[in-house]
Structure formats: C-alpha cells, structure tokens
Amino acid sequence: MNEPISSVCITVNGVEHRCEVPTRLSLVDFLRETVRLTGTHVGCEHGICGACSVILDGDPVRSCLMFAVQADGHSITTVEGLANADGSMSVLQDSFCETHGLQCGYCTPGMLVATHSLLKTNPNPTAGEIRDAISGNLCRCTGYQQIVEAVQLAARRVAAGNGNR
Amino acid sequence: MKAAIFEYARADSIAQACSLLAEHGADAKLLAGGQSLVPMMAMRLARPAWLINVNEIAELKGSRRDGAVWVTGAGLRQVDVERDGELARAVPLIRQGLYWVGHVQTKNRGTLGGSLVHADPSAELPLVARTLGASFLLRRSGGERTVPADEFFQAPMMTATEPDECLVEVHWPVWRGERxxxxxxxxxxxxxxxxxxxxxxxxxxxxxxxxxxxxxxxxxxxxxxxxxxxxxxxxxxxxxxxxxxxxxxxxxxxxxxxxxxxxxxxxxxxxxxxxxxxxxxxxxxxxxxxxxxxxxx
Structure with missing residues (x-):
C-alpha cells in the first residue's frame, strides 16, 4: 500500500504553511521535520510526558496526539512563538532562567506552553493552580519546585509592570 | 512510535460521517479528540484502514436542556463540558467526574463522546453515565436508535455501537428535586x-x-x-x-x-x-x- 498523502494549510506562529504531508504524520513531526521548528520536543509519543505541548487555536494540546492533517485550517503557536517579537525571551521564559526552572531542558518547551496558557487566563495563580496546570508535564530534573517559582516570579513581574527582576 | 498508514477523510456533517462509515464499516474508526485512539495507533494496538475525522462537525457540539434530560453532543470537548455552568447545575456529577480526567492538554482535545465510546472500565464519564442511567443516541445512514447505559457498556473497550454507527448525543437524566x-x-x-x-x-x-x-x-x-x-x-x-x-x-x-x-x-x-x-x-x-x-x- 502506498503512503497516503494529504494537503494541509497550517498557520504556525503566524506564518502559513501549505504543503503535502504523509497522512499519518503527527503534528509534532510536522512542526519539527517539515516546518523545522525544533523547539517543540518529542518525548513519549503517546500522550504522557507533555514535552510536545503546543497551543492550538489558543489552547494547549499535545502535538503527538494529533495528526498534522487534523490541524488543517488551524493555528499553532510553538515555544518559538512565545518569545518577544525581537527574539528576546518573554518574561516567563526569562523567569525560568532566573529561578533555575530547568536543568536538561527537555521538558521546558512543554512547561512554557502549559504555564503561558495558565497565565493568560489566570494572571495570579496560586502554587496549587500552577501545579495543576503542569500536572500533565513530566520533569525529571527540577523536582518541579523551581518551575512553580518561575511561574510565580513571572506573574509578579508582569503585575509590577514587568521588566525588572 | 509512528502510526501505521491509513486513509483519511474529514466529515463536515453527521450524515457524511455516517455515509463514510457505511462505506468502510469495520475498517474505519471515527477520530474525535484522539486522546485514546491516537496513542493506541502509535503503539500499533489499533490499525484502522480509514480514519474519519469528526472534529469539525458543528452539529455534534450542542448542549441543551430538553424536558427531563440534558442533551449533550458527542463531539463536545471535555473542557467545554467542564466549564458549562448550566450543565453543572443540572447534572453536577459530570463536572465532578471530569475533575479527575486527564490534564488540561488532554481535556482541551478529548471529547465527551470519545471517552464514552472508548469505554475504558476505569474511566470517569462512563461511570457517571451508567450511574445516572444516561442514554445514547446512535445514528447510521438511514436510521437511529437509543441505547440505555446498562446495554451500552458491554465489555472493556466495547460498547453497543455497531461499526456503521456514530454516537450523536448523550441524554443525561436531570433530577428535578430541590435537595x-x-x-x-x-x-x-x-x-x-x-x-x-x-x-x-x-x-x-x-x-x-x-x-x-x-x-x-x-x-x-x-x-x-x-x-x-x-x-x-x-x-x-x-x-x-x-x-x-x-x-x-x-x-x-x-x-x-x-x-x-x-x-x-x-x-x-x-x-x-x-x-x-x-x-x-x-x-x-x-x-x-x-x-x-x-x-x-
């Protein structure tokens, strides 16, 4: 049986991509291998680890649990799309550096996507709400505490008009 | 881990989904949120020859009171069901059960009907449906039928849904009492x-x-x-x-x-x-x- 092919038009970080892809190509493989945005990480490939989280039409989802063809006509934001327009790190990203919210960095794109989405709807989350928001993302380095601190720091910085650490 | 090859079709209406099911029958699977089916495909535990995407069907996403029952469309995202305040007042067990389901990222994709049809014996939504005696509206090309929860769930991962049927609505009894x-x-x-x-x-x-x-x-x-x-x-x-x-x-x-x-x-x-x-x-x-x-x- 020949590899079935599908045409897709997917907007990634504001840029429209029209191409033909294998129908069974997962969204995360599309982002990494077709669009060449390798910030989104492939972890478990069956929806457990959360490293592949991206934002689909405004909501965080696991990109290993979607086929690229399902994203046809939809908009994706990856971790690359969370940075400031000039390429500098967002307050949240910078806060992860500041509090040592990462070590190996494998889970970081998923953590950033999950907590970015949290802060958008809840700018001043409690530690419990932060833990709930990252409950679908595994980290084997930090023990999660510094990640929670990073999100709290980012929330404080944004509330204070941002900028200063 | 990559899924085996499959043919794909996007259905834009329930009628179209049913006609695709009539054509491909047991070789086809409906793809809703994919939060259970896609991992099974990645692990090659499921190898459907055809995937029929029902995510874009607007008529599967209704939520309304209809006399003594609350009617939810099978294609509603779990996150939307959880946030539906009127539904939570009428049938509070649904939100109480969804609290335990997965994570933000999976609830943003996972659907109400997908979880019910997947029928994991430890899953929350099937338990709520069985406890309250919900009923399931199944449609096929040229007909539809309603199946009560005690007949719907038949075995682990197996429901009364026939290969050419699509779950369209779930009817949840509303207890009208004051207390x-x-x-x-x-x-x-x-x-x-x-x-x-x-x-x-x-x-x-x-x-x-x-x-x-x-x-x-x-x-x-x-x-x-x-x-x-x-x-x-x-x-x-x-x-x-x-x-x-x-x-x-x-x-x-x-x-x-x-x-x-x-x-x-x-x-x-x-x-x-x-x-x-x-x-x-x-x-x-x-x-x-x-x-x-x-x-x-």
Whole structure:
C-alpha cells in the first residue's frame, strides 16, 4: 500500500504553511521535520510526558496526539512563538532562567506552553493552580519546585509592570 | 512510535460521517479528540484502514436542556463540558467526574463522546453515565436508535455501537428535586492517571432529611462500570446516617468482579469500592443538605 498523502494549510506562529504531508504524520513531526521548528520536543509519543505541548487555536494540546492533517485550517503557536517579537525571551521564559526552572531542558518547551496558557487566563495563580496546570508535564530534573517559582516570579513581574527582576 | 498508514477523510456533517462509515464499516474508526485512539495507533494496538475525522462537525457540539434530560453532543470537548455552568447545575456529577480526567492538554482535545465510546472500565464519564442511567443516541445512514447505559457498556473497550454507527448525543437524566446532592471520588496513583477504583453517588432528600432517591456507581472493579442499584434502593426512606451507609455498602463486592494487577489485588479493589462508596454517599448527602438548588435552569 502506498503512503497516503494529504494537503494541509497550517498557520504556525503566524506564518502559513501549505504543503503535502504523509497522512499519518503527527503534528509534532510536522512542526519539527517539515516546518523545522525544533523547539517543540518529542518525548513519549503517546500522550504522557507533555514535552510536545503546543497551543492550538489558543489552547494547549499535545502535538503527538494529533495528526498534522487534523490541524488543517488551524493555528499553532510553538515555544518559538512565545518569545518577544525581537527574539528576546518573554518574561516567563526569562523567569525560568532566573529561578533555575530547568536543568536538561527537555521538558521546558512543554512547561512554557502549559504555564503561558495558565497565565493568560489566570494572571495570579496560586502554587496549587500552577501545579495543576503542569500536572500533565513530566520533569525529571527540577523536582518541579523551581518551575512553580518561575511561574510565580513571572506573574509578579508582569503585575509590577514587568521588566525588572 | 509512528502510526501505521491509513486513509483519511474529514466529515463536515453527521450524515457524511455516517455515509463514510457505511462505506468502510469495520475498517474505519471515527477520530474525535484522539486522546485514546491516537496513542493506541502509535503503539500499533489499533490499525484502522480509514480514519474519519469528526472534529469539525458543528452539529455534534450542542448542549441543551430538553424536558427531563440534558442533551449533550458527542463531539463536545471535555473542557467545554467542564466549564458549562448550566450543565453543572443540572447534572453536577459530570463536572465532578471530569475533575479527575486527564490534564488540561488532554481535556482541551478529548471529547465527551470519545471517552464514552472508548469505554475504558476505569474511566470517569462512563461511570457517571451508567450511574445516572444516561442514554445514547446512535445514528447510521438511514436510521437511529437509543441505547440505555446498562446495554451500552458491554465489555472493556466495547460498547453497543455497531461499526456503521456514530454516537450523536448523550441524554443525561436531570433530577428535578430541590435537595439533590452528588459526589465523585477515586483512588489513582497520581491525579489524572487511570482510577484503580472510582465511585460516584447522587441522592435526593426530602424536607425531613429522608432519602427519596439514590444512585451509586463503581468503576474500575468490573469489565464495565457498575450501578449498585440494590444498595441504592436500600437507602430509600432512611436518614442516610453514617451507620446506615456503612451497613448498606458492606455487601458491595457482590455486584463487582474486579481483577488483580500490579496496582491492586481484587480483594483490595473491593475494599476500596466499599470505602469510596461510603465516602461519596456521605458527601452527596452533605451536598444535598447544604444546597437548595436553583432548579429553574
């Protein structure tokens, strides 16, 4: 049986991509291998680890649990799309550096996507709400505490008009 | 881990999904949120020749009161169901069950109908549906039928849905009483994991505090979710005192057939069922006592 092919038009970080892809190509493989945005990480490939989280039409989802063809006509934001327009790190990203919210960095794109989405709807989350928001993302380095601190720091910085650490 | 090859079609209406199912039948699977099907495909436990994407079908996403039932479209995202305040007032067990389901990222994609049709014996939504006696509207090209929950769930991962049928709506009974309370509880290794055992209950009490109606269900302790109807009936007319509840759930093992696995023995699952059943009945009683519900919705 020949590899079935599908045409897709997917907007990634504001840029429209029209191409033909294998129908069974997962969204995360599309982002990494077709669009060449390798910030989104492939972890478990069956929806457990959360490293592949991206934002689909405004909501965080696991990109290993979607086929690229399902994203046809939809908009994706990856971790690359969370940075400031000039390429500098967002307050949240910078806060992860500041509090040592990462070590190996494998889970970081998923953590950033999950907590970015949290802060958008809840700018001043409690530690419990932060833990709930990252409950679908595994980290084997930090023990999660510094990640929670990073999100709290980012929330404080944004509330204070941002900028200063 | 990559899925095996498959042919793909996007259905834009229920009629189109049904006609594609009529054409491809047992070789096809409907793809809704994909939060269970896609991992199974990645692990090659499922290898459908055809995937029919039903995510874009607007007519699968309704939510409305219709007399004595609340009608939810099968294609509603779990996150939208959870946020539906009117539904939560009419059928609070749905939101209480969804609290335990997965994580933000999976609820943003996962659908109500997808979880019900997947029919994992430890899943929360099938348990709520079985406990409340929901019914399932299944459509095929040229016809439709309604299947009650006690016939819908047939075996682990197996429902009454035929290969050419699409789950269209779920009808949830609304208890109209002034003093209705419900509760859901479960034990899992971590929040969002599959439940080792889950329990839920709903009770209605009268102004004298007497139980006039009760429903109790157990998940994860048999091939399908179980409604403990005899126990629920035995609570009618009682004041739902702790001792009454404890005595009523003592025999709960009789309606269960739990298996043993690495997480828990069958014996421990029965113990858990007893503990959780008593806990949700007490909590449901408390909620019924504390809330004078707004039933106008």
């Amino acid at each position: 209705v309370g419900s509760a859901f509880d479960e034990l899992s290794i971590r929040h969002g994991d599959f439940a080792i055992v889950a329990a839920c209950a709903q009770v209605e009490i009268d102004t004298a505090g007497r139980c006039v109606r009760a429903a109790l269900g157990i998940g994860g302790a048999a091939a399908v979710p179980v409604a403990a109807e005899a126990i629920a009936r035995s609570l009618h007319g009682t004041q739902l005192e702790d001792a009454t509840i404890d005595a009523a759930v003592e025999s709960i093992g009789q309606c269960l057939e739990p298996g043993s696995d690495v997480h828990a023995t069958a014996e421990y699952r029965i113990h858990l069922a007893r503990v959780l059943a008593a806990r949700v009945l007490r909590q449901a009683r408390t909620n019924a006592t504390g809330l004078a519900r707004d039933t106008r919705a």
